[in-house]
Amino acid sequence: MNQEILKLEPQLVWKNFSKLNAVPRPSKKEERVIQFMLDFGDSLELETFKDDVGNVIIRKPASPGMENRKMITLQSHLDMVHQKNSATDFDFDTQGIQMLIDDDWVRAKGTTLGADNGMGVAAIMSLLESSDISHPPLEALFTIDEETGMTGAQGLQANILKGKILLNLDTEEDDEIDIGCAGGVDITASRTYEQKEVLQNGSAYQIIIKGLQGGHSGMDIHKGFGNANKIMNRLLYTISNNYEIGIANINGGSLRNAIPRESVSTIVVNAAEKVSFEEKFRVWAGSIKEEYSFLEKNMTIELRDIILPKYVMEISAQQQLLKAIYAAHNGVYSMSAAIPDLVETSNNIARVEVGEGKVHVGCLTRSSVETSKIDLANSLKSAFELAGCEVNFSGEYPGWEPNPNSDILKVLKEQYSTLFKETPKVVACHAGLECGILGQHYPNIDMISFGPTIKGAHSPDERVSISSVKKFWKFLLEILKNTP
Template sequence: MNEHIDTLDPAILWRHFRTLCNIPRPSGHEAALVAYLIDWAEARGLAHDRDAFGNLRLRKPATPGHESAAGIVLQGHLDMVAQAASDSDHDFTRDSLDTYLEDGWLKARGTTLGADNGLGVAAALAVLEDDSLVHGPLEALFTLEEETSMGGALNLAENWLEGRYLLNLDSEDRGQVYIGCAGGADINVAHEFATSSLKDAEAELELTIGGLVGGHSGLDIHRGRGNANRLMSRALVALAEFKPRLVSWSGGTLRNALPREATVGVVIYDERVAAARQRLADFEAQIRDELRETDPDVSLSVTRGNAENALSVEDTQRLVAVLDAAPYGVERMSAAVEGVVETSNNLGVVQLREGRFHLCALVRSLRDDAVTMMEQRIRGLFALIGATTVAENAYPGWQPAPDAQLLARFCSLHESVTGRAPEIKVIHAGLECGILGAKYPQLEMISFGPLIRGAHSPSERVEVESVGEFWQVLKGLITELAEPAKAA
């Protein structure tokens, strides 16, 4: 499947990406891909090993005469975000991706493409395969479960990697190099509410907010796009005078993706259904006008349901109030790095079923103490309704080192290859570099990649031309680092 990918240039890289498109690899389901890579490495005579968590390392000795060069670690994650359009029946655990080319971009029909981080992995494999490339000692580190928990990086074995330089191939902007990133933590909130049967005069309405663009909860958090969970809490606030009782809530599927859809069941008295529908129609008109630039297809539909139990009016009011008051979106822009988000929160997943409530939010910040402060605010807010809050999967940020030798050599090489100097950036997303740097403080690190847009959403796409430039820069840098640095 996906034979058209083989027609793209550079063929050595795209051939590996086609393999990644054909092997299902959502987070937590990387085993088949790991087995394939081990077989591939053995067929090429490459050394391979795994740590206790299952992270995979492939190694290739230096080109003869370059054994004394500083070792390079090529790093990426094997898993991909599993997001599909509402009308897609794609099974990420079994089905290959269905890719296609359009106007110079590679996309997938109805699903995420997995260019994040499949193209970085493919590039590392292409480097290992290319015997014409002059290089020092090479390690390719492929981590697991980056998209769901950073589990691979957090559990990476210490005293395992041997290189001096780490090239993280997991950023998404052409002509840019990243030298710092946000840290973060998952914030999980849980509570169990009592429920009671519907009364004869009550009817259920099911509200669905959809048509949102979605996106990456770090890279796109500042773009003002709609968050289905936040919009739903506002819709329920608009219904407050009708004294609704919550039945259910299903909004978002991943804590690191902006939720594109949410469906809520509420019950109100029959005699007020018509008025409630009108209020919701007015609210839909309001948000369509509000989001016309960012989410032009946003919609709110209302259908009838057949619930048997619901929360009390009072518990509904309390839960809606705290969800509506919860911090979300950009909290603060960085004062140190112009134009970069410092701290944010994504209300990623909200679930309510048979009285059991669960929220999973993802807090990000360039400052680790700001992550803690945001977690404390959320904990305090939801304590007002008796809920339990737990912070999990915390990971540190990556502090910039603008004077590092690796960065200087990259910038010089980038300009010689492309004719322009790269932009030096700090990213509001959770690259694994912060975690890896804490475990291996001797590593100098940079992150770069091709142009990817719409990551973590079904609109994910990669600019084909940028992949060729990315490959030329990567090859050139590896050859450059095989030689000793020139004196300043």
């Protein structure tokens, strides 16, 4: 544990964040962090239990004099996105996050930090543990598997929560109050293909794209960051239009909700064209790097000689795949007409796997408008079906419809203005918050979302602002004092 982090203010929050980050907590492998939270609640002698899907609920009575206030449900998710730099030696299944201080930021050493949503979890733990903070009756809801399907929120039973107000602590700009979010759907395209043996007169190469910023495929999708899968496909398409090549394999991206930072492919070119190919490749790669030079300063595109693979794709399947990925939309699809500067609909081509006769392409489509989400999903489905793929939709979750007349919104706006002498931004976000699902289970609960400033979520550049955590904590305490 980094002792310097324990000295940061508010110390109680940073202490609990450090304890949480010592527990491995990958999505769908939350057994250890679930037990950690159960032990935490039991150690405080609070009502603590786990529901049927693994969500943890802890309740704390009100401070003296606040017993007649409405119970507040404080909600954050336990799991975190696991991303690391290719050169970082780290095992997310067994190791705790290694943190460091960088000016006003806390970040991790070559991995995601887990501030998304660990800072929210740590703040809730601190409220439950405190003995000198005024608050109404509290109910903590720690959900599982938010990052890979929101199955914890989806599996929450409709009769468990008792709170009348829900504070979701899972947004990433401390001057924003969130009242809405996008829904999403996973789109998976798959097919098989015939392999053909590689002729011995070929030269084999590995193409490596890395060093991209990556980031959150919802919150960062409008920033124009490079998508390693699209850049790799662009290169392969260009090469195949100029040379007779065979693709042996492609491995790009990782998580559905992270903009792909790296991609690696293996190709075979006729040995007689080796010199010409290498010269043109440098030109093509240089043009792409120049095009992205403002946003992707650390991007590298490498070409390495390797030994010949045994098999490559049959040519017609190869052409179909390259055309389908080229045609498939990636990035912002439409902007909201109702809310200024809000991305309405987008897609992230998150994962491309090709090899051993199988193709797998995974996308995450988001939208705050259901019909637009389905429109883009059908567009992607059509592109991949034309390439001979079977396409499945899964993991669908609803958006959260904004309520500008929310009572708790009025409280947050008033308290923010009083504390910080400025007007907060009331927004909807393009991320997938659990509020949309929770609102279906509890349609009468008054929901709001806010949090400290976090940058680079879902990437190894993830970091949380130290001064912002202090601001967030101060804001949260005032909200608890002033709820009806």
